[in-house]
Amino acid sequence: MQIELRKGLALYPGTFNAVVAPEKVLITAINSNADLQRFLFLYLGGNYSRILSGVNRQSKNFDVRRGFTAHQLLTMLREAAHTVVFIEHDPTLFDQAMNMLEPLAGTLKDLSRDSLVVLYTPVADRTFLALARRADRFIEFIPIEEDRHPIRTSRLMRQCGLRLSGQRSLEVS
Template identity: 75%
Template structure:
């Protein structure tokens, strides 16, 4: 069992993975992996979720839990018995509970001995960085922006006998 985030980039059981990626990339990775429906999948979010509404949840093996505080998140993690554990990072859980970062990071690492653990965020913050220090893999997917290059490059222009607009020679008076 694996989750392929991008072509050639797969996550495997027995690992704790810290992933920073655009929301649409991670939703597509989860939805495109039909094998996930065969495994016990636990989705954990905090006070809000940016991606849950986009995830296909037709599988009977897809469980959702919400931790509204860092202490509740730790309790959820201590009760995990799933094959895939996906934690959508919510930095607001740690606003007044920085002391909980280490125990939660340790719990994620412990769960990863028997499961595939993914700690996900669309953007980096201090609490995610602290949790990710225990991760086996740290993955950042940067969105690929299509750059608009002009078709009139000097090489193409020479091949077609065209002259670029603007000054073409250095004139001295």
């Protein structure tokens, strides 16, 4: 059982993974893996979720729990007995509980001995990075910006002798 984030990049059981990526990447990874429906999947969220509405939850093995405090999140993690534990990071849980970061990070690491643990956020913040210190893998998707100066690029290509006006074929004589 694995979750493939993109071709050649998969998450495996027995690991604690910290993932920073756009919402679309995780939604696609979860929805495109039909194998996940055979395993116990626990989704843990906080006060709000960015991806839960996009996740296909037809499986009977897909449990959703929400914690409104860091203490509730810690309790849910200690009680978890799922094959996959997916935590969508919510920094508001730690507004008044910064002292909970180390116990939570330790619990995530302990839980990963028997499960695939994924701590996810679209944008890393101080609390996410504190939790991710104990992760086996830290994965960050960085969007590639498109060229902002297409005119300049075209001019440079013409100066180098390259043509931009479509495709040409060689004539056979």
